[in-house]
Amino acid sequence: MPVNRRGLSEYRTWTMEQLALAAAYLLGPDEPMLAGEMSRHDVWDGWARNLAVAVTAAHVVVFRIDYLDGQPRWVGMAARPTAVTMQRSTVMFGWMYQALEVRGPNGRWSILGFQGESEFNPQPVLEAWRHAVRATPQP
Numbered sequence: 001m002p003v004n005r006r007g008l009s010e011y012r013t014w015t016m017e018q019l020a021l022a023a024a025y026l027l028g029p030d031e032p033m034l035a036g037e038m039s040r041h042d043v044w045d046g047w048a049r050n051l052a053v054a055v056t057a058a059h060v061v062v063f064r065i066d067y068l069d070g071q072p073r074w075v076g077m078a079a080r081p082t083a084v085t086m087q088r089s090t091v092m093f094g095w096m097y098q099a100l101e102v103r104g105p106n107g108r109w110s111i112l113g114f115q116g117e118s119e120f121n122p123q124p125v126l127e128a129w130r131h132a133v134r135a136t137p138q139p
Helices: 002-027 123-135
Strands: 035-038 041-043 046-048 051-055 060-065 072-079 085-091 097-104 107-114
Touching: 002 035, 002 051, 002 060, 002 072, 035 123, 051 107, 051 123, 060 097, 072 097, 072 107, 085 123
Parallel strands: none
Antiparallel strands: 035 051, 041 046, 051 060, 060 072, 085 097, 097 107
């Protein structure tokens, strides 16, 4: 329904703002979030999030999101862009689900979008990560 879609869009905007604030708190105001994405999945006709990724010029951070208040609360990974790989994956051309797979020095995370999700777009995150990798000086 259009009303639900608008509400989910506003909820997504609020969550992305919270993600940017969490990244700034963790990394400082001189390293703003360039792009981010969050997982969302259908839980018995409800909407939940459990993971999010933020990319800055010098870091990739995976946050775990508190189920009760929707805030990024725990850091699953913080690493330099060169220590991380990312790729987009889909099942049945995105009709079943799509995901942003993030692999780092201490694990692997799947930032999931659910069936029919039109706002889930990991492309800006992938582009920001690729740019950060290219800008990182090689030893």
